[in-house]
Amino acid sequence: MRLRALFAALAGVACIAAASDPAERLPDPAQEAQARAIFRDVRCLVCQNESIDDSEAELAQDLRQIVREQVKAGKGEAEIKRFLTDRYGEFVLLTPSFSAGNLALWGGPFLVVLLGAALLFARLRRRPPETELTPAETQRLQHLGEDETP
């Protein structure tokens, strides 16, 4: 199921690392590399979840041209991205912004770590029971010792 079936129409046409096309390339390799780095963070808006670096769709080609022209004109990455988000909204960038609306998105994983750490800490602080091992545990321990290497 995973990685199955791009729908056919998209398939052969859209899924080719289109940005490497020599016909589109910038003459200055440093600028070209900068443009490529930006491409990887820009979504091809009409495709099924692809960056413009990968897509052969016409819109992706247009976006690449815009980005390359701006890189050539000496604009910085932040400036170019702002230009794109002003035109197309936050949807166009593959990196979600660090904004209040994305707090749960960025904070969620770390909240899970904190919560887990707190639970572990509480578990470790629990008072030990009267005897270290219950009879059942002693028995289990013996039982495990029979076929267990440390």
Next chain:
Amino acid sequence: MIAEAGAFALILALALSVAQVALSVAGRLRRSPILAGAGEGAALAAFVAVALAFAALMHAFVVSDFSVANVAANSHSEKPLLYRVAGTWGSHEGSMLLWCLALTGFGAAAAGLGSSLPRGLRASTVAAQGVLGAVFLAYTVFASNPLVRLAQPPVEGRSLNPLLQDPALAVHPPFLYAGYVGMSVVFSLAIGALVEGRIDAAWSKWVRPWALAAWSLLTIGITLGAFWAYYELGWGGWWFWDPVENASFMPWLVATALLHSAIVTEKRGAIAGWTLFLSLASFSFSMLGAFLVRSGVLTSVHAFAVDPTRGVLLLIILGVTSGLGFTLFAWRAPKLGQGGMFAPISRESALVLNNILLAAATATVLLGTLYPLIREAMTGDSISVGPPYFNLTFTPLMAALLILLPAGPLLAWKRGDARGVVERLWVAMLLAGGCGVLAIALVSPKKAFGALGVALGGWLIAGALAELAERTRAFRVPFGETWRRLTGLPRGAWGMTLAHLGLGVFVMGAVFETSWKIEAAEALPVGGGLDVGAYHVSLDSVRPVVGPNYEADQGMVTVTRKGRPICQVLPERRLYTAGGQTTSEVGLCYRGASHLYLVLGERREGGSKPAWLVRAYWNPWASLIFLGPVIMALGGLVSLSDRRLRLGVGRRRERAA
């Protein structure tokens, strides 16, 4: 006639699953072994019936019976036999039937192999598995029946998506589904334990083999998918953090956490509630994956058999089954015991830490996949969550986990000795540092993160070997003694070493390929060439080829290094005539563990003579990316063959004692 028999068998399977639930529940309530035994028999019979239905569908595909709607929509008489067979699970309806086959298959296995379980737990588990079977069979029969006939059969079918016509992808779904659905037994066992209100070492011992089997199959399934994406999509990548990929990755992460937490529950009786929670979560994530992939709620490059109406049904199934499971959990789990004590530095703590980090990693993937949907529903803003998000969240979490990993197996239960662990790992630390230094010194361009990643891979591999050396007391006792200990190691220990080693191999390959891949593309006329890394690629000829159901331009590309020929590959650009789609067949030239990856692109007119867009990638150590998970899955299977995990062994010994 055969299709009708298959459709009948499918309905029979549904009836048998319902009977399985009724008989097992009655057997449990009345404490009647006869009724419970009948429930187990129904589970076996349901599996046989689904297998018959599946065989009937496969027959219709093999003989190209286009009067069956599913065959007409997804097959073509010119397709090679392998892909006609694979077409059985190439559509929504067929893949749900495969899902049901795996579900009833695991149900039958659980019923048949359950003789070592306490009677009550066994009946409850078989009943829970029966509920899952009945729900999914009802869905297949009433909403997604693959064996429906057409009133006016077409002369020719509409063919299978050409991208799916690939050997790796033909066998990818069966592995993946077996992995997804293998988690259903774990889910049912958890329900059984909650109903019985009891969880003990025997229960954990029972959960582990099922979780291991499902995890190994899922690992293979995901790896096959990644390998397919790598060489079939023709853009050199193997993982894109696409929602559909994430859908398969989440159950894998949860299953990995479960494998580790179940050890703590088995050996020390601790964190039983958490182990139960993971058991319920793993199959819930499998069902979530089935829903996400089919419902079309997410845009994905791999969207498959999208159908919103059926998506709603799958969402209801997911909500009801896992909702009931977790409600039962909330009600009964607090009554379960807390288990033994352990110190902050101990094997238990290490495994709990592993689980915290894996849970956080799962949360990352879940949030990254669903957050755009949630945010759009709540505020109307649409955002994208792409690979950069996962690189910033998932990667550091995993790095932390991998740094801690080699220490875990060296810590003692209850109270570990941190200094002793460091003493046993200093050689591994030196080796890992050496790997990093070598990467900085020898590989250009110099990349700090790449070198760190290589060091991490080396740390995992050396750590796994250090643990093996510790177990065999290598270099401290005579070689003969080490050898004796090595051959006497339990399979479970080998399994763990292999799995951790495989992870190291994967990290090594993934980091190396990502950091130091080289890409080149030119429009080449015949006779032209381009350089990629140390290699020169020249396009010798392009000729038309006609396949069984496609036409292609086939390029002959020679790769040379310093003038010496290295290899010759034949990349193709195919046009599938039945559907009018274009695909590329990548030419792969293997150089040790590295690949030279060659793609023949579109034909360009203009200029004096025609040219073809040729793209070449140097993917260093790319083989390790796929070899690593294979070693991990192998570790799972080796561990599964351990005598201690073999079902029923404990029981027999108890009886003897």
